[in-house]
Amino acid sequence: MIARRTAVTNDLLADDGYVQKADSIGDPLQKINAVVDFAALAQAVEEIAPRPEQPKGGRPPYPTEVMVRVLVVKRLHGLSDEQTEFQLLDRRSFRRFCGLEHSRNIPDRTTIWNFENRIGVEGVTALFNELDRQIRAHGLEARAGQIVDATLVPAPKQHFTRVEKEVLEQDAMPAGWKPAKRRQKDVDASWTKKHGKSYHGYKCTVSVDRKHKFIRTWVADTASVHDSQHLEAALDEWNTSAEIYADKGYVGGEREERLREQGYRPKIQRKAKPGKALSACQERRNRRIAKVRARVEHVFAAIHQWGGKQIRTIGQARATFAAGMMVVVYNMRRLAFLGA
Incomplete structure (x- = not known):
């Protein structure tokens, strides 16, 4: 029992060490996370396509901010919906960026597809406009x-x-x-x-x-x-x-x-x-x-x-x-x- 606990502790320490090493090298997703207000992006999308109400007994839909982050991961790495689901399961850096590091559930391909259909062109235009507002707020005017x-x-x-x-x-x-x-x-x-x-x-x-x-x-x-x-x-x-x-x-x-x-x-x-x-x-x-x-x-x-x-x-x-x-x-x- 003691040996098993020691092994688990060592695995956790090693995992944390890998994360710290990746951060020291430079995680591109964390660099984006440091300069972009994703909560504001999610709010802009919500105004265009409100989050649907969930029937009683069903699993609540993922927060809009989480799904916006998932779309960023998908496009940033040129992934399909199926590949995005797999990479979220496989890569801790992706889960951390999307706020899913400690979640027991990961958005599947159908969830990603449905979210894109929900927000549509108006939703992505809202994302662009809000991000442009943030860029100008940083003093980067054209x-x-x-x-x-x-x-x-x-x-x-x-x-x-x-x-x-x-x-x-x-x-x-x-x-x-x-x-x-x-x-x-x-x-x-x-x-x-x-x-x-x-x-x-x-x-x-x-x-x-x-x-x-x-x-x-x-x-x-x-x-x-x-x-x-x-x-x-x-x-x-x-x-x-x-x-x-x-x-x-x-x-x-x-x-x-x-x-x-x-x-x-x-x-x-x-x-x-x-x-x-x-x-x-x-x-x-x-x-x-x-x-x-x-x-x-x-x-x-x-x-x-x-x-x-x-x-x-x-x-x-x-x-x-x-x-x-x-x-x-x-x-x-x-x-x-x-x-x-």
Whole structure:
């Protein structure tokens, strides 16, 4: 009996030692936890999608703050609902971050799925807005201009016959399809080409503030929509500088004139016309803009590095939700990096 107690004590001491060692190395989740007010995030979600009442005798639903933290873990590590459940069971650092370290129950895949459906796009927008408020409260205001650009968000590829495509374009269900099959088919995602390579999925247009590299606004759409269609919608009206930086995909005389009338100073790279090369002055201007505009590529590279772009959902609504969480988690990581 004494030997067993000694062994248990040693295991507990070893476990605590592992936690202290991990903290000394630097747990990214704890860095986020130190700068983000998750209680306020949960309150913002509650105002949009209140926590449902539990029938008598049933297990009470997990607190909204716990579930928001679970979504952060999921997106931060590019996990599916099933993998998120497993990792919560397997990794103490995940449970500690989510407030589940001493809990006997862990949210399963269905609970995670239901929570996402409960809060929807309005919920993730509330998370983004509240986090943006916290970022500004830290004194990280957008005051040096903004950079607008779009990134492709790959989605699982769909395969349709020519006849099926024609039927789907008419908003009908192809013959022989059962409702269960239709639910597994993403008819919202589309194809586009970039640098001669085909991509399937969605697109997320963002406005990044030049100084701090936070994403200040975002707009999600299907991949085939041209980047330029969302420039005005993605502008951050709170940026105190009038400068807007963008690549040649956003060029347009009428657009630039309209932006100037609104008080902006567009810094959009020039695009050569067929048979007419850019002048030396235009080339120099493009290079000056490129040096600033490159900062948005740093943002996309950071998201790509931790697998944040990949989505496993079906349909525009869920893709928009996933894109929103991608933006929220990026801003959390950025805030932790700056150590506000």
